[in-house]
Amino acid sequence: MSSAILSEDSIQVSARPRRWHILVFLLPAFIVYSAVMILPLIETLRLSLYNIVDGQSTFVGLANFKVLFGEERWAADFWRALKNNFIFFAIHMLVQNPLGIALAAMLSIPRLRLATFYRTAIFMPTILSFVIVGFIWKLILSPIWGITPFFMDLVGLKAFFSPWLGKPGSALIAVSLISVWQNVGIPMMLIYAALLNIPDEVIEAAECDGITGWSQFWKIKLPLVLPAIGMVSILTFVGNFNAFDLIYTVQGALAGPDGATDILGTLLYRTFFGFQLQLGDRSMGAAIATVMFLIILAGVSLYLFGIQRRVRRYQF
Amino acid sequence: MTRTTLKGLLLASSILGSAGLAHAEDVTLTIESWRNDDLAIWQEKLIPAFEAKNPGIKVKFAPTAPTEYDAATSAKLAAGTAGDLITCRPFDKSLALFNEGNLAGLNDLPGMENFSPVARAAWTTDDAATTFCVPMASVIHGFIYNKDAFDKLGIAIPVTEADFFAALDKIKADGTYIPLAMGTKDLWEAATMGYQNIGPTYWKGEEGRAALIKGEQKLTDAGWVEPYKVLAKWKDYLGDGFEAQTYPDSQNLFTLGRAAIYPAGSWEIGLFNTQAQFKMGAFPPPVKAAGDACYISDHNDIGVGLNTKSAHPEEAKKLLSWIASPEFADIYANSLPGFFSLNSTPVKMADPLAQEFVSWREKCKPTIRSTYQILSRGTPNLENETWVESANVINGTDTPEVAAEKLQKGLDSWYKPAK
Numbered sequence: 001m002s003s004a005i006l007s008e009d010s011i012q013v014s015a016r017p018r019r020w021h022i023l024v025f026l027l028p029a030f031i032v033y034s035a036v037m038i039l040p041l042i043e044t045l046r047l048s049l050y051n052i053v054d055g056q057s058t059f060v061g062l063a064n065f066k067v068l069f070g071e072e073r074w075a076a077d078f079w080r081a082l083k084n085n086f087i088f089f090a091i092h093m094l095v096q097n098p099l100g101i102a103l104a105a106m107l108s109i110p111r112l113r114l115a116t117f118y119r120t121a122i123f124m125p126t127i128l129s130f131v132i133v134g135f136i137w138k139l140i141l142s143p144i145w146g147i148t149p150f151f152m153d154l155v156g157l158k159a160f161f162s163p164w165l166g167k168p169g170s171a172l173i174a175v176s177l178i179s180v181w182q183n184v185g186i187p188m189m190l191i192y193a194a195l196l197n198i199p200d201e202v203i204e205a206a207e208c209d210g211i212t213g214w215s216q217f218w219k220i221k222l223p224l225v226l227p228a229i230g231m232v233s234i235l236t237f238v239g240n241f242n243a244f245d246l247i248y249t250v251q252g253a254l255a256g257p258d259g260a261t262d263i264l265g266t267l268l269y270r271t272f273f274g275f276q277l278q279l280g281d282r283s284m285g286a287a288i289a290t291v292m293f294l295i296i297l298a299g300v301s302l303y304l305f306g307i308q309r310r311v312r313r314y315q316f
Numbered sequence: 317m318t319r320t321t322l323k324g325l326l327l328a329s330s331i332l333g334s335a336g337l338a339h340a341e342d343v344t345l346t347i348e349s350w351r352n353d354d355l356a357i358w359q360e361k362l363i364p365a366f367e368a369k370n371p372g373i374k375v376k377f378a379p380t381a382p383t384e385y386d387a388a389t390s391a392k393l394a395a396g397t398a399g400d401l402i403t404c405r406p407f408d409k410s411l412a413l414f415n416e417g418n419l420a421g422l423n424d425l426p427g428m429e430n431f432s433p434v435a436r437a438a439w440t441t442d443d444a445a446t447t448f449c450v451p452m453a454s455v456i457h458g459f460i461y462n463k464d465a466f467d468k469l470g471i472a473i474p475v476t477e478a479d480f481f482a483a484l485d486k487i488k489a490d491g492t493y494i495p496l497a498m499g500t501k502d503l504w505e506a507a508t509m510g511y512q513n514i515g516p517t518y519w520k521g522e523e524g525r526a527a528l529i530k531g532e533q534k535l536t537d538a539g540w541v542e543p544y545k546v547l548a549k550w551k552d553y554l555g556d557g558f559e560a561q562t563y564p565d566s567q568n569l570f571t572l573g574r575a576a577i578y579p580a581g582s583w584e585i586g587l588f589n590t591q592a593q594f595k596m597g598a599f600p601p602p603v604k605a606a607g608d609a610c611y612i613s614d615h616n617d618i619g620v621g622l623n624t625k626s627a628h629p630e631e632a633k634k635l636l637s638w639i640a641s642p643e644f645a646d647i648y649a650n651s652l653p654g655f656f657s658l659n660s661t662p663v664k665m666a667d668p669l670a671q672e673f674v675s676w677r678e679k680c681k682p683t684i685r686s687t688y689q690i691l692s693r694g695t696p697n698l699e700n701e702t703w704v705e706s707a708n709v710i711n712g713t714d715t716p717e718v719a720a721e722k723l724q725k726g727l728d729s730w731y732k733p734a735k
Contacts, residue, residue: 071729072729073695073696073726073729074695138562141560142557142560142561142562142565143555143556143557143558143560143561144555144556144557144561144565144569145565149557162557163501163557163558163559163560163561164560165501165559165560166499166500166501166557166558166559166560166561166711167559167560167711168711168713252502252503254503254700254703254704256501256502256503256704256707257500257501257503257559257707257708257711257713258704258707258708258711258713258714259704270700275697275700276504276697276699276700277407277408277687277688277692277697277698277699277700278692278695278697278699278700279408279693281695284695
């Protein structure tokens, strides 16, 4: 009996040897990813359910969230940050991504000279540090030493200059546009790659049918790069709702003026780590981080199940 | 787990470290500090002066980077490897160290009598019973002005608020200089150089500050709103685009000679002396009417405390007493113009600008920044809110009354004054 089973096993094994190498190759990435991403994430989620009661870390259920949404000051700060974050995201979607598509379309024109130069120049800011970008733009827009008022004066537009970064009405838009300037290279590159992937046969067939120029872009190329645009959008969404560094370097941790540029990232930073005399509150910080995680999770799921499955893909 | 590992490492390093010293005859005291900038002064001036008088005691000044100091010090204190003397941040951070039993009470330290209660306030328990750090240095607020500009325009040093605005009008009318070098971009400039600078005159310094902590006054009272009303008037005298003007911008505008008056903290003196090409002078915050008592913000910044786990408490106390002495005050304050000794014995400063600042102590009543003691322990944080609202008032985003109301509302939400 047992010998029969053994023989059966041995037949299976010999037919399909265990592929240990898969596990071995996956392991390093799995360990590193778990250690630096998954475990901290779980720990953050756990921390958001705890708070210090009488000097002891105690399980408090959803009390931290009750404070965050229930107490007037916390709720006001949170909703303002969320609103600003949506504006930040909207500006990226309305400016950065169309601009990226347009730049990619222009770069893919075969007759364009110096295409490599433009591509490199436009992509360059993406690899610059946030600190440098923030510092450069603070100087460019400075009403005292900046070149913006000088150049605007040359073309007679000085009257339209204002200290944008310091005004509650314009600060968020200004910072968003700086971020767009820095990151526009990413959608450009992704969509440029997608455009290059369109086989020449398709384009030639379109030309035979008399579809050229603009209508060729709208009817042939754009539908073919739609999956790439979807991916760019979701990358923008995740990036924007995790954003922190640029606002911190340009506007400081209080995200002034009057909290006009305060997004979830800066609110989290101030709450978790504290600022100046404000002591850090790790539990409330973790609660905000958890809400951010849920927002991003919801957005990504919506995209994944609602949009990505419906996008038509073309195989060539 | 990482914490215990860290503790273990620190413990191991301390044992190994002290093993080498075991045979040395001299006692070595280590001072923990965040003041990297002071390393040369300690090594070249202060330590030799102390060691010459106290044979057998060696002193080592061991600074950490300012941003790492608090975390590193608490880790070292927990592991028992911290230095004998701990440099104290003002208020709550040091109070926490004392409450955890890491800092010793120093009420009976010889030399402590050299400090006034205001000077000790930053390192004294809430009930004023125990002082746990020797006050070392403070910074004073006031206005630094361009003497050449004042001479050229024939402006006398303003004494009253009316004088001050008359001077600003004159500078503005002339047009050569920006009247006031200050921006609101960094927020804290508006609060620290603006509100906390001129404010004590209106809330009557310590009197108002104590009443606020006791709950007898509110931020919406006249004394606390009035400085905001004055600040709102500053708007017209700031440079173009002051909303986006940062702190370094303001410093540069003044030292390049483009602005006439700089609302200052005394810590600027060292930098301004090396950068400005013109003569500078200083005046204290203007009073409301001629003859009124003047108040200055003389804010405690640095103190030194005794680690309870120090192996040589007697020697460490000797050093602390020396730090409390007029001799230390003299060497320290003169090496770092702008950081003033809190010692009651007046120090003669060699730097004329620093001497001008410190001379106000004799005629004006000192106080500390109103938001620092006790009132910034909760959420929303009063100090941070004051930054935002001070900038709002100058920008015209909020009226003085609305700003005061917001601050009081935020404070009320968590602060219940002891009855």
